[in-house]
Amino acid sequence: MHLDSKKIFYHDATPLLIAVDCIIFGFHDGELKLLLFKRKIEPFKDKWSIIGSFIKKEESVKSAASRVLKKHAGLQNIFMEPLGCFGDVERDPGARVISQAFFALIRIGQDEIKTVNTHQAKWFDLDLIPELILDHNQMVNEALEKLRRKTRYSPLGFELLPKKFTIPQLQKLYEEIYQKKLDARNFRKKILAMNIMIKLDEKDKTSSKKGAFLYSFNQKKYEKMMDKGINFLL
Amino acid sequence: MHLDSKKIFYHDATPLLIAVDCIIFGFHDGELKLLLFKRKIEPFKDKWSIIGSFIKKEESVKSAASRVLKKHAGLQNIFMEPLGCFGDVERDPGARVISQAFFALIRIGQDEIKTVNTHQAKWFDLDLIPELILDHNQMVNEALEKLRRKTRYSPLGFELLPKKFTIPQLQKLYEEIYQKKLDARNFRKKILAMNIMIKLDEKDKTSSKKGAFLYSFNQKKYEKMMDKGINFLL
DNA sequence: TCAAAAGTGTTCAAGTTACACCCATGT
């Protein structure tokens, strides 16, 4: 490396504040939900917002997002991917801040319900999302669009369900995402034809007397299917 | 606004260098091409790279990308959209720099050919892309994936063709993007069925004696089609 | 007159949609 030249190249650039913000979706009791946080500090104290943090010099953008999810929401090893960059000059009246938004999907279990209380957070129904600070409503809208688009052609939906789930649960999830009723026979046929789930010897009886068989998603079978050039498509 | 509180909230954040980088695709003589630039300054002087610049405090991320396209490549009013954020700590050995990549499509005409010379740039065939600086090869690969994905379900391809184009030209473009031969009858049938192009009373005779009718893309018809819930799909 | 690209329909297979009844079980 030519250290001197490097300085010549970089010296007139202005460093800026850059943050990550995480849009977190969950699915519980047949409802698709968004996790929002009550801001603890000024400005906008006590307003609802998605969770975020400034990026530190010694961490990657992605690790910043992981840190936020872990530290501020108690979430670890969950599905997460970049959504987009929000970079208008005036988006944050407090300072020039560029934000990289991330999009996370979680299985809502007992732990995640506790999380909500210890972090001043709340799960919101998608049609009851309050006004959020800055451009956070726009971020949420874009995240929702991405969720709707991407769940059609990749098995993202499984990230929102427990490891063991029933076909009616899976169908309900898709109905929530697409906001429309699906035909039970066709749905079943299609998803089973892909051969990416393992039928377990257990039934879930929480929502019917007969009980519905539990399945688990099989990542390996999914990858095999992809290798053969067959695509997930719902 | 509570100016004091704002300061409390933002004072411990570290500003970082943030750049935009633009991946520029073009189509000429039946070939899909990538525009690369010979870097004028150290470090990595004279290596091939995609074009970029640091973001200034008084411009949005998007305007930074527009500025780069205009100033460094002489391009204006072209299709451009965000590709993704590249934020590894060590991606640039010169400093911690986060980069927001953009993806641009242009019609290669006479002006664009001049541009190439005045800006030390060169159009590269996609299978002859040289080694680029930093993570630029990765950016290009992701841009290509996006191009392939997105041209299937949105009429992005038209951005790469002249305003007036023939159906064989359009087909050639898609064959280049997907790297496979398409059936001329089926292609024609499908694209015409969408009813989003206007047939002109002119023929292009540059590639055959018989000549092929020229068409133009009709944005309004396309929007009408979308409104009706019919999607572009090739 | 011939070479070279433009333009045109039909058939078959595959996939998608619509639709109605029996099953298992807890109360």
Place this chain on the structure above:
DNA sequence: ACATGGGTGTAACTTGAACACTTTTGA
């Protein structure tokens, strides 16, 4: 015994894929 959600097959329709010949015209 009955109410509730789980589970199953078939027929009509739509869409995608395969395939070969005629037309035009400049050289």
